[in-house]
Amino acid sequence: MTSCDMGRIIIEKEDFYKKRHMRIYSGAIKKVIDAAPGDIVECYNKDGRFLCMGYYNPKSNISVRVLSFEKEKISRSFFEKRIRKANYKRLKWIKDTDAYRVVYSESDFLPGLIVDKYGDYIVIQIETLGMAKMTETIVDVLKDLFNPVCIYERSDVESRRYEGLPLVKRVLYGKEPDDKIQITENGLRFLVDIKMGQKTGFYLDQRENRHKLLEFNCERVFNLYSYTGSFGVYAAIGGAKEVINVDTSESALEIAKENFRINNIPDSKHKEIKMNCEDFLKNMERVNDYNTLVIMDPPNYVKKIKDIEDGIKKYESIHKDVFYKMEKGFLFTFCCSGLVKRSEFLKVITDAALKMRKDVNILYFSTHPYDHPISLYVYETEYLKGVFSCI
Structure with missing residues (x-):
């Protein structure tokens, strides 16, 4: 497709361009010319000056997602160059693992695309219509670059519904x-x-935080919202004599048991409890020593802007519950919502500690690992926030 027959978007509000933000919302658009949903488009200002290239979807509040601020052909070579560059940067820093994120959406100038590598397997997640139309090209590039046993699509995220896309899981x-x-x-x-x-399949974004547990050396660890027990495994290897994994998913806890087994950790060192973590907190014994660590990695309570107020209350509630139970001890807690800023999460912890009248010292802030880079211009790419504290 040449520039002459490509769809055009006339932009009325250029704030995104000045800030190099990669999301153009519907309210910024003045006119759409010859562009169908999912099409690659060129964006211009009212005076005819080129701004960017991206893909268009009128069904989404984010009407255009930027692929490039330069005029270039969006072809197979475009995707190969972007994915190869993203992987090269990961390999400069990622060590001692065969599982990492290869592509992280806007941070790698491939909005709507996630590519994770698990050994010889590649898992992709496509969140947008424009990127979905490129699936065949993306798979072709990944085959050549990684020679995987399998490329599996896990595009079962709810955000696809806003793009007019079905939720899918399939072998590609x-x-x-x-x-x-x-x-x-x-x-x-x-x-x-x-x-x-x-x-x-796995919380690749918690790799560095898991590794930290090898340094903490606490004898007893409560691993809440434990999923498949990876934090607990690290804690046990780091010296914990007792690890209690709590989660609502029976299948996740069964995998947790296997993860302890394949790392030669005896059954006597860990226990799995199928229970709502909020209920567990209310019934948990009081913590009153510095040999105990509580880990809380709750689900994302704020997936939409309209959820912020209720989600903040939910985060504060579980922190009040854990502070109520802790007279002394260590707490490693997380928020995984991109809509909750780091300052807001810290305020949640502060407000909960004040209401429970606890003295809390922050020892360590954590964020994304190297394979989940944060775009300086797209603040939404920062979602994981961790705080390690002492009560």
């Missing part, structure tokens, strides 16, 4: 993956369910 290339595949991370082994597990 290669053989059907086993129910569980094994990865390695910092010398430890973990089982991953890429077909049914949370996100694309």
